[in-house]
Amino acid sequence: MTDTSSDLDQFRRETRQWLEANCPPEMRRPIESDDEMFWGGRNPSYASEPQRLWFERMRDKGWTVPHWPRQYGGGGLDAERTKILRQEMAAISARQPLMSFGVSMLGPALLKYGTEAQKLEHLPKIARGEIRWCQGYSEPNAGSDLASLQTRAESDGDDFIINGQKIWTSYANYADWIFCLVRTDPTAKKHEGISFILFDMASPGVSTKPILLISGKSPFCETFFDNVRVPKANVVGTINRGWDVAKYLLQHERTMISGMGDRSGGRPLGLLAADSIGTDAQGRLDDPMLRAQIASFEIDEVALSCAAERAIDLAKAGQLHPAFSSAMKYYGTELNKRRHELLMAAGGIDALEWDSDRSQQGAKARAWLRTKANSIEGGTSEVMLGIVAKRILDLPGA
Amino acid sequence: MALVLTEEQTMLRDSARGLLADKAPVSHLRQLRDEQSPDGLSRALWQTFAEMGFAGLLVPEAFGGSGLGMVEAGVVMEEIGRNLTPSPFLATAVIAAAALTHGGSAAHQQAYLPAIAAGSLLATLAIDEGAKHRPLHTALQATRAGNGFRLSGSKALVIDGHLADLVIVAARSAGNPGDRDGLTLLLVDAKASGLTIERTAMLDYHNAARLEFDNVEVTSDSVLGELDHGAALLERVLNIGRVAVASELLGVAEGVFARTVAYLKERKQFGRLIGEFQALQHRAAHLYVEIEITRAAVLKAAQALDSDPERAAALVAVAKAKAGSTATLAVQEGVQMHGGMGMTDAFDIGFFMKRARVCQELFGDSNYHAEQLARLKGY
Structure with missing residues (x-):
């Protein structure tokens, strides 16, 4: 029908x-x-x-x-x-x-790569918000070069014993479970010895340590694994083929990050600026250069939201290039940084306060600083451009 | 409505793409330029356009057209942009057809629309007067005289002006330049006494003209839409023209980008393909993203004009502004990445740069539309 x-x-x-x-x-x-x-x-x-x-x-x-x-x-x-x-x-x-990282990242990966038992165990709890997930990807020596990760998972009967360290684990200190990339074959080529595994953060041997950022907050942690025992049944997809799952999940992560700046339901940036700075006799924002920058920003912002809508429709029609999430991630995060630069300019002196109730404990300034990570986390802008060059434009040697 | 082309729209695109790649690629424009074509375009190609239904794309079916919308018109304009094809499509089939369809009396429509759809009548809009697009600053005077008006003043950048049979003129019938009230659209025969048409050779080798009106007499039947209250109709027609030109700019950007990426894959320096250099890869990738985002914004504006024209203004401003800046970036990167070859007349890249410059100015450049967006949003 x-x-x-x-x-x-x-x-x-x-x-x-x-x-x-x-x-x-x-x-x-x-x-x-x-x-x-x-x-x-x-x-x-x-x-x-x-x-x-x-x-x-x-x-x-x-x-x-x-x-x-x-x-x-x-x-x-x-x-x-x-x-x-x-x-x-x-x-x-x-x-x-x-x-929820369960909704935006792990869920799509489980739907594609999970066994029926894994789906039935984890997806309903994600949907009902019962389990909070974190992402164990980056390591101190595996940032943009993620596939060089060294966290080891050694076979011990039906289990793996996991040792190593993750970094930039968002909200690891609040998370119940982790989806984690581990090296299960240290002799294989770097992309071919990685597995994607799920485990409880309450397992013995797991510890977290928040990292204080320039925003004065700690949304990220270092996460340490000291002989953590995890059943092999918790591997998603095939052992040593975790890079496929990891990349698929990254597409969803990048889509999520590209949309983080989307506040289209909110008050237009130009009006926020006018609230703070005031208007001239004709009702225009009383800072012509800032007004022009905001208008130019809004053009890009509306255009990006059209592109996000189109990406969903293309995906539905089976016409979306799988690497397009990298294009959106690049543009969305650069745009979000611009938005917060403009918000700070609009806020002026008032946006410089760090601790006062008046400034909601420096909410504007802290949010502005936080956005600087947008073009780093989930793959830097430079990595995104490299992916577009290689996978979409098919440029040589990229 | 999904923000992708329907099956029918995709078929239309493929047919326009095939036709233009075959009959009117960039070499066609080059040939018209080299032989200093008096028409500046191919009338034979326009007949083919008419036979394929493109001339009457926006003309209602009752008048012999296809009764399609801006998405379809945009699809054809994009292919025109990709091939830099000089064609009456923009001025006649999009702008004039839309003006007559939305503002014409039954008599106007009967007189002109079937001829437009048949490809036998060329028409255009005369709007700009100063160096920049400022529709409300229209000063060309329409003074009441007997049973009609006398027109005096001048117009510039009138597309296909020296070929048009019919000119739709934006005139001031009341008030002062800058006022929204007091604007009237009038239909003027290109052969009318007192009207002087000077073809102005432009840098892009596309047709444009300056028009001088020296007491040109028109009857009161010539009013298109409402006397003194033509601003709303004018705005609607201009918005249709803006999205059409935004689509053309998108095609221009795509045309130059495709050539540039191909060049990165064939040109060798330092013993390797220049496309291997990350400095160029990242710039090419950035341009790709800009083009894809522009494509979505242009399609969104076209859909909005078809479904809810009253509320499309902000999306139109975004589409024209974004397409203008993206095409500008594309042609600059195109020349730079082609190196010295991009500066030569023998390469086509310069043709794209020239056309993009003209399309930026047509119906308001990126700055104009950023200003409009700011006003619409209330800051």
């Missing part, structure tokens, strides 16, 4: 009504700082009652992951309906009910 447009119209109407009735007004404002996000986990921490209500209502519909199949805890929506739900949420500036 094919959908008629009236079926979709009806879904749109019902969705709009449901959101109207169920999304608390407090959850219809853009998220302004990391503290306002809900991450789920074994010990969930809600910033407010409306946040809890909104999460639970969306969770019960399966709409934390509307496009996942129902048997894995998703909403079972097709691509058209998922897009309608996103549009209707955006129309009222509804927040994402759950921030």
